[in-house]
Amino acid sequence: MRAIWKGAVSFGLVNVPVRLFSATENHDVQFRQVHVKDGGRIKYQRVCSIDGEEVPYSDIAKGYETADGQMVVLTDEEMKSLPSRSSKEISIEKFVPSDQIDPLLFDRSYYLEPDKTGLKPYVLLRDALAKADRMALVTVSIRTRMTLAVLRVREGVIVLQTLLWSDEIRRPEFDYLSEDTHATDKELAMASSLVDSLAGDYEPDEFEDDYSEAVEALVSSKIEGGEVKETPAARPEETEVVDLLAALQRSVDKAKAAKSGGASTSEIRQDEAEEQPAQPAARQAAAQKGSSTGAPKKAASTQTTAKQTPAKKSTTKKAATKKAATKKAATKRKAS
Known part of the structure; x- marks a missing residue:
């Protein structure tokens, strides 16, 4: 077991260092909500x-709903201002007769284990409780809120049981039980005879879930019969970062392909345009406007320049040839 709280029991001038352990555990069968088709777990979102x-x-805060349906939102700062206690002390207020505590008030049960240094005062408190046949009424703050609890002895161990507040116990309001109706003597005698015939001691192991x-047993039979769904791993949620990296990788691959002659620049731009997600009308109109005046024009100019480069080199070569021919003719005239 794992301790959920550490503190000390204040017993007059004596402090008993203790650790708190949950005394009970729930063995109810736990089911998961799954998709019948593939056995995938159902997820819930805060909407x-x-x-x-x-x-x-x-962005979630605590809200208090009033009787008329209005909602009062409480911030974390306001919640921190509420009275709370973080004391690590179990303070004994008084010792009360055991029969004065209605079992209906019992809430949660915990075992108290003493530290090695506090073994002697722990045993003293335990034996005093057992001899007096009383419960120690205490105040304790386990999870910031102060609550009432009792200490009693069970199988040589001090048990702490938290109590509900008195106004948390509902009063039974059954009108028909208020009538002056009682069983007859004959009926009561037969009922008493039935009670005697079923009388016995409580044996916890006598009953089972x-x-x-x-x-x-049902689950085991399905496993043995092969009726088990191999649930695939949950699909990872795609994020904007992952999409951006993928887009960058595609751009690098296409740029390399264009450089090696695998695809033309215009083809790359066309592919990229096809991969762009649908844009809202306003952004799409702005993009079209920019394409008629901005960067696309510059790209078109680049393409024109690339196409005209061979023609420019050809014109230069002709000019050089013509100049050489003119110079040769002039030299020939001068010689004659």
């Missing part, structure tokens, strides 16, 4: 009931 948008945990055992 705002007004705008339908998913809300990140950082047949539902849990039946579920486990």
Whole structure:
């Protein structure tokens, strides 16, 4: 077991260092909600009931709904201002007769284990409780909120049981039980005879959770029969960063292909245009306007220059040939 709280029991002028352990555990069968088709687990999202948008945990606050349906939002700062206690002390207020604590008030149960240094005062408190046949009424703050609890002895160990507040116990309001109706003497005698015939001692191991055992047997039979779904790994959620990296990689690959003569520049631009997601009307119009005046014109100019380069070299060569012929003719006239 793992300790969930550490502190000390204040017993007059004596402090008993203790650790708190959960005394109970729930063995109810736990089912998962899954998709019948493939066995995938069902995910739940935090969605705002007004705008339908998913809300990140950082934007979620505590809200108090009034009786008329109004909502009062409480911030973290306001919650911190509320009275709370973080004391590591179990303070004994008084010792009360055991029969004065209605079992309906019991909430959660914990074992108290003493530290090695506090073994002697722990045993002293345990034996005093057992001899007095009383429960120690205490106040304790386990999770910031102060609550009432009792200490009692069970099998040589001090048990702490938290109590519900008195106003948390509902009062039964059954009008028909308020009538002056009682069983007859004959009926009561027969009922008493039935009670005597079923009298016995409580043996915890006498009863078992047949539902849990039946579920486990059913699951085992399905496993043995091969009725098990091989649930594939959940599909990872794509993010904008992953998409950006993929787009950059495609751009690099196409640029290399164009450089090696595998694809023309115009083909690359056409592919990139096809990969662009649909744009809103306003952005699309702006993009079209820019294409008629901006960067696309510069690209077209680049293409024109690239196409005209061979023609320019040819004109220069002709000019050089003509100049050489003129110079040769002039030399010939001068010689004659």
